[in-house]
Amino acid sequence: MFFLLLVASLIFIWIVSLCKVFYFSKPISNPSAFSLAGTNKKGRNVLLVIAHPDDESMFFSPTLLFLASQKHNVHVLCFSTGNADGMGEIRKNELFRACVMLQVPRQNINILDHPDLQDGFGRSWDHKLLATIIGNQIEIWEINMIITFDRHGVSGHCNHCDVYYGTCKFISESSTESTEALELASTGIFRKYSGPLDIWLSLLYTMFCPRRQSCCLVNSHPRRCFLAMGEHESQWVWFRRLFVLFSSYSYINVLNKITPYPDKQSC
Numbered sequence: 001m002f003f004l005l006l007v008a009s010l011i012f013i014w015i016v017s018l019c020k021v022f023y024f025s026k027p028i029s030n031p032s033a034f035s036l037a038g039t040n041k042k043g044r045n046v047l048l049v050i051a052h053p054d055d056e057s058m059f060f061s062p063t064l065l066f067l068a069s070q071k072h073n074v075h076v077l078c079f080s081t082g083n084a085d086g087m088g089e090i091r092k093n094e095l096f097r098a099c100v101m102l103q104v105p106r107q108n109i110n111i112l113d114h115p116d117l118q119d120g121f122g123r124s125w126d127h128k129l130l131a132t133i134i135g136n137q138i139e140i141w142e143i144n145m146i147i148t149f150d151r152h153g154v155s156g157h158c159n160h161c162d163v164y165y166g167t168c169k170f171i172s173e174s175s176t177e178s179t180e181a182l183e184l185a186s187t188g189i190f191r192k193y194s195g196p197l198d199i200w201l202s203l204l205y206t207m208f209c210p211r212r213q214s215c216c217l218v219n220s221h222p223r224r225c226f227l228a229m230g231e232h233e234s235q236w237v238w239f240r241r242l243f244v245l246f247s248s249y250s251y252i253n254v255l256n257k258i259t260p261y262p263d264k265q266s267c
Helices: 002-023 055-059 061-069 088-101 127-141 158-173 195-208 222-230 238-246
Strands: 045-050 073-078 109-111 145-149 180-184 214-218 252-257
Touching: 045 055, 045 061, 045 127, 045 158, 055 061, 055 073, 055 088, 055 222, 055 238, 061 073, 061 214, 061 222, 061 252, 073 088, 073 127, 088 109, 088 222, 127 158, 145 158, 158 180, 195 214, 195 252, 222 238
Parallel strands: 045 073, 045 145, 073 109, 145 180
Antiparallel strands: 180 252, 214 252
16 A cells, blocks of 8 residues: 555656646756856857767757757767767767757757777776867857766766866866856766656755755756657667656756866776
């Protein structure tokens, strides 16, 4: 009886959470933590830094859709074509199509195929090289905000972690003070697969963790996350379909201001 009551309660909260997403969601909580929604900052040049094609859809959909809704000029820097299985060119084209769903213009997407930055577990990427490339892109696109993974990389993938440390290295060595840097908060496994339920936990996190400058971006159009991930046809296998359905990253992103770890050498 207790188990049935627990299951019924979880289902009820899940439904209420979906209603929150579709009908009552505000795009941002705690906007004072960052100037994302400030009227004086509309039209900022924002750079999303990722490791592989599909990272943008699996993890950053709420962020990209929010930025587009606020008329920010969003760019995507992807450090690899995801060629671990020899499908790099296919995955590259899939990323272009997915970004259309997430309202990122094709001309604002840069996908690298550097010999020292190839996709794969156990393949360490040089943080200095990453920092140099990020700096070049910031100069070319006149970027004033960077968004990337945190040091745990959401999934723990070493390439994700290296992208974070490369960003930190750029920040620590850059003389540019006008560029803000935000990281996508990694969560524990329960929150990660709690779907829209994590909206409430994330809101509590931002309310009661004043030591971290944080904001929550709720995805009021989660169907776009599915459509974007569906454009990655080579990756759209059954377990990724389940991931997108149950992942909290389809429904909400928590962004923290980055505290650099410039001395970290590996993930």
